[in-house]
Amino acid sequence: MQLRIALFVRNKVMIKLNRRIAALKPSATMAAEARATEMKEKGIDVISLAAGEPDFDTPERIKAAARRALDEGRTKYTTVSGVTDLKKAIALKLRRDNHLDYEIGEILATAGCKQAEANVIAALFDEGDEVIIPTPAWVSLAAIVGLSGAVPILVPCPEGNGFLLGPDELKKAITPRTRGIILNSPSNPTGAVYSASHLAEIAKVALDADMWVLSDDVYEHISYDGLPAHIFTVEPRLRSKGIVFNSLSKTYAMTGWRIGFAAGPKEAIAAAARLQGQNSGNPNSITQYAAIEALTGPQDDVRAMAEEFRARRSIVVDRVRALPGFRLPHIPPGAFYAFPNISGLIGKTLRGRKIEHGDSFAAIALDEARVAMVGGNDFGAPDHVRISYAASRENLNAAFDRISELLKKLD
Ligand SMILES: Cc1ncc(COP(=O)(O)O)c(C=O)c1O
CATH class of the missing domain: 3.40.640.10 (Type I PLP-dependent aspartate aminotransferase-like (Major domain))
Known part of the structure; x- marks a missing residue:
């Protein structure tokens, strides 16, 4: 009897949550990174440009x-x-x-x-x-x-x-x-x-x-x-x-x-x-x-990491600017993100899936090119995607190769 009640509670009764918590969405960046990790755990070769954290080990x-x-x-x-x-x-x-x-x-x-x-x-x-x-x-x-x-x-x-x-x-x-x-x-x-x-x-x-x-x-x-x-x-x-x-x-x-x-x-x-x-x-x-x-302690490690990010930024800026449909007018002066505008891709489709905004492009890129990025909706800029360059130079180049190939397949 007790088990039946417990099942009923689990399946049928909506739990009343605190109003503010009920309205709380999961963090979009953490959700994107979690999805990439889940795919990697299934053995899928995903390159993640979604992470909001340095890929270096702690000094x-x-x-x-x-x-x-x-x-x-x-x-x-x-x-x-x-x-x-x-x-x-x-x-x-x-x-x-x-x-x-x-x-x-x-x-x-x-x-x-x-x-x-x-x-x-x-x-x-x-x-x-x-x-x-x-x-x-x-x-x-x-x-x-x-x-x-x-x-x-x-x-x-x-x-x-x-x-x-x-x-x-x-x-x-x-x-x-x-x-x-x-x-x-x-x-x-x-x-x-x-x-x-x-x-x-x-x-x-x-x-x-x-x-x-x-x-x-x-x-x-x-x-x-x-x-x-x-x-x-x-x-x-x-x-x-x-x-x-x-x-x-x-x-x-x-x-x-x-x-x-x-x-x-x-x-x-x-x-x-x-x-x-x-x-x-x-x-x-x-x-x-x-x-x-x-x-x-000595701050050399901080400077060394920043210098590596600078080298990666050059790769990302050049490669993003070479992608049809992407716009990146300003070279980002800080952080390890590029936030290009992808409105040039809106309306294009891939096997029936339409690109409506940065989020739908990010979803298609993950499923079809196995590159994880974060769509701009939750940052308040739906026409953009966030590309993190907290990834090795090799992975960055491989990810942009995959995105270039994906763009060729769009209708
Ligand atoms: C602007 C900004 N502030 C704060 C944080 C959170 O930092 P912490 O990991 O120290 O909580 C982040 C993490 O992405 C961030 O981008």
């Missing part, structure tokens, strides 16, 4: 620090916001790379940048508050804002302007409910980078509107014209209502280790730490010690 000096931490028994809970030595290392990094001074109490170590953003955004914003997100944008930003109860306001940034938000576009998006803006430079998915003078214009509008400025800097070290300017260095008055988000994921090839941080005014950071204390606690203790080495 040895960082792995050695983790081994030492294990041997020293650093296996217990730590302070929720991270051990003091890690927060000191983060403060040093912010001074060295961004010319920003933060005290230990203004820093929260987290399980990756995503958790830093989720906890700070939940701590700062309320139901109905509006948070501006220049778009195309990383898929999770709108989801994270929505989960806090605030409303993501997606402001389109045209390809013609290099996918950058203009100060006038920002002014037009401001309403009495605007509470914040999230900047991401270099950008996922476009690779766009804001110059210091452009940031000064954005900063002026943000200051006048008295909004929070949240700066997601995860790709700062994968930037091909030097370290990008930081909006809080350009306009220090923003510091009192500004949050830096960053992580070691992309810079040190540490995506799986889960370590990142937020830095900002004490009260905001303390509120986010209270939330973290109740819902997850400290970031992984071994990872924290590895992160100290990553941030404070």
